Amino acid sequence: MTSPIASLRSSRAASASVGQYRPPEPCRYDFFQGQPDPGVYPVAELRAAFNAVFDDEGITACKYQGPGGRAEMAYGFTGLREEIARLLTARDANVPGSKALDASNIMVVNGSSHGLSLAVSGLIDPGDGVILEQASFGAVLGYLQQAGAEVRTVPMDRDGMDIDALVARLTELKAAGHRVKLVYTIATFQLPTGSVLSLERRQRLLALAREWDFMILEDNCYYAFHFDAPPPPTLLALDRAQADGGGRVLQSDSCSKTIAPGLRIGWMAGHPDALKALAAVRQDLGVSQITARALARYLVSGSYASNVERARLLLKQKRDAGVAALRKHCGQWVAFDTPPGGIYFWLEMSEAIDWPKVPAAAAAEGIALRAGELFSNDPRAERFVRLAWAHMSIKEIEEGIALFGKVLARCAKR
Ligand SMILES: Cc1ncc(COP(=O)(O)O)c(C=O)c1O
Structure with a gap:
């Protein structure tokens, strides 16, 4: 029997396909x-971390926000932001010209899918152009569709997106009157193909972002899992090493694949001004203070690596x-x-x-x-x-x- 609620569904809900699988x-x-x-x-380390949160800061952890104030609702627990900044700084330390990140470069979100949806709603108006790889993360396609973006795709080979094709798409969108604001790329171990954007193409993409004035949304959730050679530096690290100090890359990541997806904690890393656009559209009252504090303790404990x-x-x-x-x-x-x-x-x-x-x-x-x-x-x-x-x-x-x-x-x- 069809539920009476079916007729109340929005057209978006009615047409969703993945949720219906x-x-x-x-x-x-x-x-x-x-x-x-x-x-x-x-599991054992996380249990110890959660227990320590309740033992040491139970009341504070049960609040919407800690002493970090209202910013913790938009950006997450400051202690976790600091730990994530430390992790990323260590990861990128051998990139020539790399600069340390701090808490102001990090926003904690409820899984990277949440961060990606915030990036789309914080940056994209109907009619704005967005370019991505020919096959990509279906959820992002959905966010872009809901935002009314003009989406174009570029083919890939083993070295990632074809940058000449990207230039062609930029040119076409501009000629059609659309401003391209975003290039979304899963540059490293791309979903679903596994391709890795080469260093040379990374540099070209960063140069294009400056020339054409767009942001790069780098989805980095598989970066740690290399089986043959370590991947090139992240786009975020290469961007921050540029003479102008960077600011063209927002990097999304999470602990879903590296720790446990049930934590539902992810983060966006980038220039504070870019994060501000996400904070402006964020309305969820933040991530769990309890989980964020436990995760910060787990990261401090040193067993993550x-x-x-x-x-x-x-x-x-x-x-x-x-x-x-x-x-x-x-x-x-x-x-x-x-x-x-x-x-x-x-x-x-x-x-x-x-x-x-x-x-x-x-x-x-x-x-x-x-x-x-x-x-x-x-x-x-x-x-x-x-x-x-x-x-x-x-x-x-x-x-x-x-x-x-x-x-x-x-x-x-x-
Ligand atoms: C490329 C990519 N990005 C983001 C996500 C979202 O992961 P989460 O929201 O669990 O961080 C996934 C999940 O599989 C993914 O494959």
């Missing part, structure tokens, strides 16, 4: 959602096992690049496959996967599927991919 039941192999290996969640390293090494083993299984069981039906980092496989199905049938055929076998069109408005994305594997054991990855190979064989055109 239902995994197959039973779901034997859940390749749908990108999430870390639960085995590396630092070794936990991330442990997770990285584990993910590398899983990546290698998954790639071997894909070659063995699906090699005839899909083409893919071995991802040099991140937590996904992005598979292009061969012409020999009747690909619109694949998601349903996989679901019938209890395999949840994410269809390519959820990453792009380009109909050609239908030929792709994304597998998220970080949370699964090596055995599950191998078995799930073997079964997926059988599904593909069944979907082959006769």
Whole structure:
């Protein structure tokens, strides 16, 4: 029976697709959602940190804000902002000309998806141009659509977005009377392709941001997970090393992939003036003071770096096992690049496959996967599927991919 509420839904709610996804039941192999290996969640350390918050500052932590005042509702607990600034400063320390960040460069948000939506609403008016990679994070596509942005995409290769194509899009949008304000890029271990924007292209992108007067929104949530070579410096670090002191990059990040997604803590890093635009549109009364304080204690405790390293090494083993299984069981039906980092496989199905049938055929076998069109408005994305594997054991990855190979064989055109 249709609920009476259905007719009250806004057109946005009625057309949302990701929220409506239902995994197959039973779901034997859940390749749908990108999430870390639960085995590396630092449960004991987080418990100790939360207990210490209640022991030492229970009343304060239960308030909307601490002694940091109202700014803590818009920017988050000052102690956590300081810790995050320290982490990013240490990460970028070897970039020539890099400058230290402090709390004024950090806004704490409820997961990086929240920060990204704030960036869109703080910067974009209807009709403003935004350019992003051809396949990208579906939630951001949704935020941009809701904001009435004029969205254009650029193709990618293994070295990230094609910067000549970016210039062409900038030129086209300008000729059509749209001001381009934002380029959104998952520059490192791009979702969903795994590509890494090369250093040379990073430098060109930063130069274009100055020449064409736009902001770069750098989504950095997979940066820590490199399996082959460490990635180039972040766009934020390169920007801050520029002679003009930077200010062109807003970097979004979170602890969802490196600590635990259930914390729902992320951050935006950049120039205080850019953060001000986000603070101006922020209306959620802040992140949890309790969680922010516990997270700050966890970061101070010093186990963060070794936990991330442990997770990285584990993910590398899983990546290698998954790639071997894909070659063995699906090699005839899909083409893919071995991802040099991140937590996904992005598979292009061969012409020999009747690909619109694949998601349903996989679901019938209890395999949840994410269809390519959820990453792009380009109909050609239908030929792709994304597998998220970080949370699964090596055995599950191998078995799930073997079964997926059988599904593909069944979907082959006769
Ligand atoms: C590229 C990208 N950005 C942002 C997010 C949002 O993560 P969270 O809101 O948990 O920080 C995700 C989640 O998978 C993602 O893949």
